[in-house]
Each structure stands twice: as structure tokens, then as C-alpha cells.
Amino acid sequence: MTDLKEFAHVLDGYKLRQVEVLTRPLRPGVQETRYRIMYHALAEGQVRNEAEGAQLLKLDAKGRPFRRFLLEFRRRLFAPLLFLDTENSPNFNSTQKANFECLRKLATFQTLVYRHCPENACLLAKAIIELAIQNDVTLVALEMATFLKRYYVERVPDSEQYLHYQAYVERLRLDWQAENKAMESYQAVIAPAVKSKSTQSQIANRAQALVESLSSYKEKCNTIIFVSGYYATRYIGEMSRFHWHDAIAVCDEAISNLNDKSCTSPRIMAVFKVHKVICLTMLDRYVEALRLNSEVIQAEIIGSRNWFLYLDNQLLVSLKATQYKSASQTAAKIYSSRNFAAMPESIKESWTLLAAYLILADRNEGINPGIQLEKVLNFRVNKFLNQVPNYSKDKKGMNVPILIAQFLFLLQSKEFDGAHDKLTALRKYRVKHFNTEDGYYRTQLFIRMLCSVAGTAFNKKLFLKKTADMIKTVTRIPKGHPDQHFKIEIIPYEVLWQWVVNCLD
Amino acid sequence: MEEFRELVLLLKNYSADQHIEVFDSTSIKQLPFWTASALENQHADADHQMEPNARMNGHSKATVDDHIQSRQRLWNTLLFLDLTQEDQHDPRRVAYLCWQRLAVLKTLMAAGAFKSLREIAEAILQMATAYELTTIVIETAAQLRQFCALHDGNMRGFEKYCRLIAQYENILQAEQAADDEYCTFLFLQNEASCSTQSLANHAKEACQRLQAYSCTTSAFTLNFYFLKLQAVFLEAEWEAVVKISNQAVQLLSRKSASSPTKISAFSLSKALGWANLGQLNQALEALHTAIIDEIEGSLNWYRLQELKLTWLLHQGKYVEALELTKKLNLKNKYPEWPLEQKQLYNSALLSLAELGILPIPNRVKGMLMTNCLPFRNLYLPEMSSANLDAQAALLLLQLPKWIQSRASGQVANWLQHYLEWSEACAPQSRRLGALITTLQDIEAGQNPVAAAQLGIKQLKNLPLDYSSPEAAPEIIKIEQILDSLIRF
Structure with a gap:
């Protein structure tokens, strides 16, 4: 009973009546606490903003009591959050379940340590350290091993156990450090690309330097996080150089490496598969790309941020492959999800752009005459034409497809003045931001073709004559060759050229 | 929202x-x-x-x-x-x-x-x-x-x-290095083969290695000062112990991040340092600070209280010791005072009452009697019995009675065996050795009072060792017991 007795001292100092689990159902006829009332009101959607929250509690929304209530309410949500039911949810795989379990136990463990319940902390540490090690939950394993190492030299001296856990501590410290370095490397090369899709040659060099610095850990550390960070940095380097085949090889190596681990999470593998999808797309291997991407979507939690990102990928690849029906089905999935509103603006902006191309495809190719796609995608042309998106700062990146799409909408509706303005903007961009050394050959040629429309006074025959050679050149350049970001050419330029032709008289 | x-x-x-x-x-x-x-x-x-x-x-x-x-x-x-x-x-x-x-x-x-x-x-x-x-x-x-x-x-x-x-x-690297050094030190300390001097040397070398880090966090400072303290502690440099403990307490007290219980450990070292320098008043003052910083009711808190009790008894402040014992007996918040220790200290005070040194009101005596060792029964415990130190302490308290019943030889033999069995440190062994000689002299027919006086004289040159917070078996100084024998 020693381990249970420890608790008596800890619990003796508390007011036990305050043990309250907010998430339990309200009981009729019982006076519930304000926190539970608020929890259930939020869960049922009865409270949507602070004013309604304050009204529910009969408090002033701007008053100090309500502010204090919110602070306390947040604190009371923390403990139940550690008890998410991952066991009965099909959305979590075994690695994730183990991770959640380890985190919950870590919180309990540290509470026991600092509340001076060493016997319980020891029991818990021994019970959880193997699970943490098996599932590469390094921080948890390290904390437990550090405690046990000290326990067996300070509290219950036992040389054998001490040396056993000391060895663990040394290994886990290295793993933790390696993981941190690998993740920092990955984030260092991915962060610049979150808001900007311009070609950034410095990323390739940076990635190479980072991979070299990680190589010293490569032989010693094999945890999921390290492997992911290391290979992710490598494929980003290859992709930044537009070495699609090499990037595919890196992704395959990572997938094979992760496959060898018993605790591999399909979600982590998905990261590499998705990037392989991009590379396959750039090599015009659309069928393989779409099949792999579908596999990745299947493994993800519906409505999660990654699920949205993978659908975004599916939509983009479908558009590139000119499979518009599949693209519209994917888009419908994205827009009808209840979690759509909660996604960050940078992601939503990318969808708006893809939706714009899908609408253009619908108008030009008639994807599904029975469905009003604009309604489904909640797309308003005027808003799209007037918005100044984040990407407008992305000079050689996503601003180009935005301007092209805006031009196409204006051209379709015969608003030649507006279309002319967009062409001016495109021409300025081409002159200012693109030169022959820059690459972007397909994009540069296509912008030149579009700009020539202005010179032909929007005349079809003249346009065809002026662009005949250029479109032949564009067709000759493979899509995988261009040294431009894969998101810039959303629908092949040959197709867009045809749509322009169709719009002209 | x-x-x-x-x-x-x-x-x-x-x-x-x-x-x-x-x-x-x-x-x-x-x-x-x-x-x-x-x-x-x-x-x-x-x-x-x-x-x-x-x-x-x-x-x-x-x-x-x-x-x-x-x-x-x-x-x-x-x-x-x-x-x-x-x-x-x-x-x-x-x-x-x-x-x-x-x-x-x-x-x-x-x-x-x-x-x-x-x-x-x-x-x-x-x-x-x-x-x-x-x-x-x-x-x-x-x-x-x-x-x-x-x-x-x-x-x-x-x-x-x-x-x-x-x-x-x-910072983490420095903290981990300090933690490793601390654990290695403890590991060596636990190894029987490691001598005191080599341990002290190890602690000194560890401190030198750690000095390379310019880290000032609580976690680092704690381990660093612990090792620094151990080096001087093992070499019995008590002035340095007080000085280093003081430095550590000052450094850690300035930080909000320092746990009071950790500071308490350094206050205890300071107290032990003062005690070994023969300054029991200053030692009690430092011990009092250590007790305040400790979690009330924790095992350490009780150990510190027991040490205070011992020191009060060593100083002859019996009334204060009785008050403290009463307080500890009456503490009813879980966990209570560990029973074995409670019994030992209650018996010590009851023995003093029996010798006529400390008058205890009947009501309090009744309370102490509910949890005490059989201090009136004279028996020699088995060497294999549990808590041998407490048994030895009880035997020392009963010494006047043993001598009166002409069994000083048996007690001397038992104590001789105890010294062989127990892990008593050298100064403590010497003091018990002096007592054994006194008992043997009495057994040989020497006048008990004269033998006791001689024993007290000898013990004056053998100061009590306060390097460990463990008090038993000398909860009451042997000199005080021999003195009571003279009066008895």
C-alpha cells in the first residue's frame, strides 16, 4: 500500500469537492457549476461569441468577472483534454494512441514527481517507459529514464538498475537532440514556402548544408521524428532543384526506412507519399500520382488539417491532369466539410485559386451541366477579381496564376478594359521579375502569348498567328522540366491557350 | 469564443x-x-x-x-x-x-x-x-x-x-552534465569499495569540470553546490561546509525557481557544519530554517524535527525537547510521525523523567506512554533485530539501571557486538569504545561513580560526530547518561 499511502498526504491538502469533470452530461434537477453550463452550451452551439457567453452567465462581456471566468474555464478544460478517447476512435492509429497515452502519463508522472510521490512516479515510469521507447515518444521516455536513473542511485540504490537507465538516458538524450535538429532543418526549408511559391534557389543550398549537418546523427538515431525530418529536408532540397527523380528516390528511401519500424504511423508516411505525388505530377505521371494521393487521403482523419491539404493536392493534380470531374468532386468534399471554416487563411487562399480554375474549366469544358459549381464552391467572381491576396506579394510565385485566372474571367465576360489591365500587370511582372536566366520558360512564354492579345486588339486570327510558334515551343517543353513551383501552372498552359482562343472573336 | x-x-x-x-x-x-x-x-x-x-x-x-x-x-x-x-x-x-x-x-x-x-x-x-x-x-x-x-x-x-x-x-547541456556528475558521485558513494578520500577527490574533480559551464540555473547550481559541499564534507572541513552552504542558500534563495525543499537541504548542511564546529545554537538556528523550508509532514520534515529534538536533548534543553515531542505526537494530519521514531523519542523523554531529570506532567506522560518502547524492561536485543540503532539507543537510556543490577559486563559485550555489526562512524565508535571501557571497569569492580567520572573525562576529548543527520544511538549524550548515573 506504500504507493497508495503517498496519495493521502497529497490529497489531504486539497478541497476534494473541486474535482469536477466538465465533460460529463448535465443532470436534470442538479445545480451545475458555471463551467459545466458553459461547456455544454458551447458543445451544443448555443454560445457563438463572448456576448452570448456572458449573457448565459448573466455577466458583462467586458467586465472583469467574465474575463476571470474565461481564464478559469480554459484551465478547467486542460485536464479533460488529456483524456481524449483515442481507443474507440477509428481516426487514430496505434502510434497516435500510444503517443496520447504517453502524454497523459507524462502529465501525471510529473505531477507525482513534483508532488513528492516518488513510489508512484517510479511505478508509472516503469509502466510507461517501454511503450514510449517502442513508439519513439522520446521526450516521455527520456523524462522517465532520467527519473529512474536518479531513483536507483539516490532513493533505492541499485547499481544494475542505475546503469541500465543511465544507458537509456544517454541514448535518449542523443535522440531528442537529433530529433530537434532534424525538425528545425525541415522547418527551416519549408517555412519560406508556406506563403511564397516562388523558386528559391537558396533553399536548395540551405537544404544541402542542413542535410550534411544532420548526417552525423544519421548513424546513431533512427526515431520516426528524426527520420522524417532528415528525409523531408532532403526531398525539399531535391525538389528545390527540380530533380524530381531524385526527390522520388529520397521519398522511397524514407518510406522504406519508416516501413521497417514497427511503430510507423501511416500519417508520417503520408508526408513522403504526398511529395512523391507532386514529383510524379511534375513528370506527367498523373495516374500514379492520383492513385497514391487517394491512398494518402484514406489514411487521414476526415476534417483534419492534413486531410484538407491532401485534398488540395488531389484537386491540383486532377486539374493538371485535366480530369475536371474528379477535381470538382474533390472540391465539393473540401467546401462541404464542416471544418472548412476553421482552416488558416493561407490554405483557404490556395483553395480559392484552385476553385477559380475549376470554375474556368467548368465554363470552358462544361464539367457537369446539372450542378452550379459556383454555388457549391461559394465562389464569387467579382470578389476574386478584386481581392488582394497574400499571394500578391509572391512575385514569381502564386501571383502569376492569380493574374492569369483573373485575366481569363475578364476575357470570358468580354471586359476587355479590365483584361487589358491584368495583361499590363502580367507584362510588368514578366519584365521586372523574370529574365532568361530565371527559368520559368513555360510561364514566361505563356505570359508573352497572353500579352500579345493586347497587341492584336483581342482578335482571334491575329492572336493565333502571333502565338503559333510560341505554343509549339510550350508544348515541346515538358511540364517536368520547368524550373518553377509545381503550383504555378495549375492547368496546362496549352489548355489555357485554347480557352483564350475560344474567347476571342 | x-x-x-x-x-x-x-x-x-x-x-x-x-x-x-x-x-x-x-x-x-x-x-x-x-x-x-x-x-x-x-x-x-x-x-x-x-x-x-x-x-x-x-x-x-x-x-x-x-x-x-x-x-x-x-x-x-x-x-x-x-x-x-x-x-x-x-x-x-x-x-x-x-x-x-x-x-x-x-x-x-x-x-x-x-x-x-x-x-x-x-x-x-x-x-x-x-x-x-x-x-x-x-x-x-x-x-x-x-x-x-x-x-x-x-x-x-x-x-x-x-x-x-x-x-x-x-543550458540543458550544462544541467545534464551537472546531473550526471551528481549521479556518478552517488553511484560511487553507494559502492562499498570507494574510500572517503577518493570520493572527496571525485567530487572536487567533478566541480572543476562543471566550472567550465557558465550556467546559473537552479538545477545546475543545486548539483554543483551539492558536489562542492560533498568534497569538504568528506574531508570534515566544517568551516568550509558552513561557507559553501551559505553561498548555495543565498544563490538559490534569490531565484523564484528554487524549490524551498532544495534550499532546506543546504540549510541542513549548514546546521551540521555548525554542529560539528561545536556551535549548537547556530546549528539549531540553521536547522530551524531548514525545517521551515521543508514540506510539513514529509519524511524529511520529520527527520529534521528529530534532529532538532536530539540537539535540544544534547544541549540539555529538556523542557523545549518535551514541548517539541508533544507537538509531534499531537500532529494528526496524515502522515503522522513514523511510529518507530516516535516510540524512541517518547522513551527517551520518559527515561529522563524516570531518572528525575525532567518532570513530566502525568497527562503528558500518559500520552507518551501510549507510544513508547518497553524502556522499563531490561533485556538485550538480538543483533539481528530490526532497527538495531534504536535498540542501542534504548539500551543507553537504560544504562543506570543495568549498572545498578550489576550487569554492566553484559551491556559492554552487547555494545562491543553492536559496534561490529553496525555501521557506526569512527568518532561514534571511539565514544562507544570509551563507554565500553567504563562499563568493563565497573564490571571489574571499580566504583561506578569513579568509573563514570573517568568516562566523562575521556569523552570530553572525543566530540560527538554531527556529520550525519541520523541521531541514534546517542539521542542523549553518553556524558549526560553517565552523569545521571553519578546522581542516580
């Missing part, structure tokens, strides 16, 4: 409540370890209980039978308890709250709930930085770094957290 709704929906979607098994105040009190006194303490709470949990109460008895399930449920309960406690700035509480929140943060990150993430993470980071919780700073900054990099592409934020992590990685 968006961020709250995000959390609430996460809880709702994964119906957490089905898996939260906690004890409420009614069911927890049915647990076997919950003593009657603790129940009394909590009585007021039970009367005002707001949320009795019918589901749990119904099963409480069955649950209590299941030890593992009880433990699991207690662990869970612990996470729900700490809501409106007042000791918000206690570093230990801050530490475990930060860990709890870090676990929540990582759960939110894994579950893709981003709205509240940043706010929670910033709060944790602020708290962990202020309280020097290095691992938490690194982990939280890593979460924020990831958020900046992947969620909103904020390069400035990303670089800021990279710098912070790099800074704290250096």
Missing part, C-alpha cells in the same frame, strides 16, 4: 468523459489508507460537496478492492485536483502545471487544434522561462517554432524560437 469552441468540440468529438475515472470526496475517503484523522480534516469539505458523482460512488467499494484500478484512478484524480490552490508561486507546483500544460499542448498539436495553441504555448513558455524549466522551454519553443514554420510561414517568429532553443540547449 472560437478557441474555446475548438477545445470543447475536440472533447465532444472524442467523448472523453467516458474515460475519465476520478474519485470524488465521498469515494476517496473509503480508500483503506485514508486515516481517521484525515477524514476529520476533510469533514467540512464533504459537507459542502457540490458534485457528488453517483456513478463512481456506486462502484466505490468494488474499486477500492482493486489496487491497480484504485491507483490508476488516483493518478487521474490528481490531474483534476489542482484548480484553485493558493500556492501558485510554489516552484514545484509551477513545474508540474507546466508539464501538464505541455502535455495538453502536444495533444492539441497532434489533434490539429490550432486556435488555442499559440496562446497556451506562450503562457507555458513565459512560466517555464521564469522558473528555469529548461526542457519545457525547449519543447514549447519547438512547438511554437513548428507553428510559425508550418502554419503561418512566419519566418521572424521561426528564427526567434530557433535562437531561444539554441540558447536553452546550452
